[in-house]
Amino acid sequence: MGNKQTIFTPEQLDAYQDCTFFTRKEILRLFYRYRDLAPQLVPLSYINKPDVKLPYELIGSMAELKDNPFRQRIAEVFSEDGEGNMTLDDFLDMFSVLSEMAPRDLKAYYAFKIYDFNNDDYICKSDLEKTVNKLTRNELTPEEVSLVCDKVIDEADQDNDGKLSVEDFQHMIVRAPDFLSTFHIRI
């Protein structure tokens, strides 16, 4: 266990503090969590900015993400290559957005990206069906799923194009008071 001087330079720690919602102690704690996933891959010192990427399988096995139905989408959205393989930067970014201090708009933006399965910047009916199936573990009948998706689009679609754009989603999320407390992982 090195002290913070040997893991990060002071400038790196300052940069992380400014760019995330974490304090120095929390950043170091997250670094150790990241390293615990694969001690042989992650070096103990980031002073030379090593290019280390952990595969998605390791990220998805974390206790906080293991049973989350959207863990694959979360990893894909926050990873640089879009496949779920995360560097330390992506890792910190992900938990910063999901922390309790992130504002609603920031979370809503990333929630939209997570629920947009086909990455076309609209949540269309197929995206919704996948979301509902993941939420209920495929235990609703297809008719019920279709009904629910129709209702969601009825409620949230403002510009009447049959799918949800970012503005529709943000407008709807503002009216969901529980969103801030549910879209939050404590680590």
Added chain:
Amino acid sequence: MEPRWAQTGRDGPDDDDWGQQQPPSSLFLQLPSNATLRFRGNVAKAWGAALDEGEPPGAPQERDGEGAREQESVPLKQLPLCMAEKRILRLREQRVAWKRSRWEQWQVGMRHLWGQVRGALLYAQVWRGSLHRIEGHFGTGIQSYFNFLRFLVLLNLGGALLMVGFVVAPNAAFEGLQLNQTQRGQNSMVNRSCLQYDPTERGLVSYFTYLMDLLSGTGFMELTHLFYGYYQNSAVDFVGFSYNIPLAYLLSVLGYFSVCLLWIVHRAVHLLKRSLVGENWELSTYSHKVFAGWDFCLAPGTAAAMKHNSLRYELRMDLEEQTLRRLMAQRSPGQRLALFSLRGALNLLVLGLLGAAFYGVYRATEYSQRAQQDTSPGQQGLVLGLLVAYLPSIVITAANQLVPLAFGLLVRLERYPLSLEIRLTLLRTVFLRLSSLLVLLFSLWTQITCHGDPAADSCRICHYNHQQHPCWETSVGQEMYKLLVFDLLVLLLVLLLVEFPRKLLVTHGPAPLARLLGQQEFLVPPNVLDLVYSQTVCWVGTAFSPLLPLLHAAKFILFFYLKKLTLFSNCRPADRTFRASISSFFFLLVLLLGLAIAWVPLLYSVFVLQPSQACGPFRGEPTMWSTLWVAIDTLPLVAREFLQFVGSLAFAVPLFLLLCILMFYLMALDHSYSCLVKELKGQLRLEGQDKVFLVTQITELS
């Protein structure tokens, strides 16, 4: 390598689902509204490069507001960019930073400091780890109950600090130091019989009398700092100035109530801002359940499995409710008339149940008080004596538990939609609990003031019933103390005799019985109403028993640990997701209602009733409020005139009118804003249709 986000042109099958000619989505991608999105992945470097050159063409800052970035009003951490981009922006800012003036640097420094203080405060919250565990296993709904409990503990500790600091501690200190006390109050004109008050036991006292005294606040407990009757109506000469004990008592009680009011209102406004309910939120239940339904905080294992089940259950129930509503709308007039008459009859039944409960409480209190005065405690056995003393508490608790069960059965017959059912039962239960307390107080009042008749036999001499209640404030304080003790006893008994055995039966008993009983569900609304009821008891009793907030704080701390124990050992998560935010606001409203109800007996006792002449810090005064007037008379002329003006009608009526005008203005403003919102929504819809039409035309022409 083309990143995944760009491989979007192949969405063919989805377009056909809509059954109409949709233009290819590639054209939609080129629209300016799409350029406001910031992409991750391989675009990051290109984005960073664009930043170095100057303002990028997409102008994505529009959503943050005009020119927000230059003034750094949006902190870097709140931007939805990836880490590399944020670092580049940060470097750019640092280059600009040294050009800033002193004042701006100081502002930035202050903002940093404030952020750090807030972060530190978040860490310093009590029971943070426990709440985290509860959230992980049972979700935010049940965590909101424990949040509320923690808030009540802090509220009571704050109140206890006030009361102990200004009333109990000075008194104890003055006695300990044996300082000179000058008696106040005009005792000379008072009848001798009013001054007879001696609650100490004489002669041979049986051992269990002490236990009874401890549990019901009589005997040796009566003449302690716990109750009103112990304090003297005197002023103590202390380090040059005179500490007026009755004035301190009155002002600290009023101060305690005001502090509670302000604290609760502040918290309610804070919660309301977070909830931000602009319009009718019922219109968005499905989207909220789908997008904000999954608790990302849930620990792996059974909690997640239960959450899946509860979401599925809820979505199914909502769909069923939908079909039910459609059926309801199709009812014929004859059926509707039958339904309304049924509902009317059931409402009358509900009122009848409430009336019966209130009458029961009234009679129980009357009997209990009379029995306690008529026979001395030594004559009855321990159990019988305790039963008589606790009769009002027993009846209230029984009513509070059984009548809501009846409500639950009746409301099912009324055939409302499920959400309305839940809300109606909740409202009726709130009414029952707060009103039963009022009935108890009313019953005490009729005994103390002989049904409000000053010419009645027992009340003629001292203006209150001095034979039954030589020190009536202490009697009221004792009733509240007994309610506190009984509440705690009931919790322990229910835990030991109902919840743990049920868990044992379900896990180790025969299978049919286990399936019939089922594991216990932790229902939040009844538990929260229990807390509100306890807190109202505390407020009502504080004026007559200054140590009550401290006792309640201790009781709520015990509650926290016991409830946590039963939650983790015996309960499973609820079937329906509990809406934490809007319900937290509703619970604070009910708490405010409890506070408003507690103000009534306080103001009545302070302004109207004559204080006991045999005991307490107001003996010899005509009313409690007169102490304040006497104290005001000793102030300098300007202060006196100002306070008299503030208390007069000439100030109150214009203030009231001004507040009414302000309220009407805000209502008009709110109405105009909602009209504006509706209009803008319609415009937005038209714009969307225009966009689709134009893009179709373009693709047809090209």
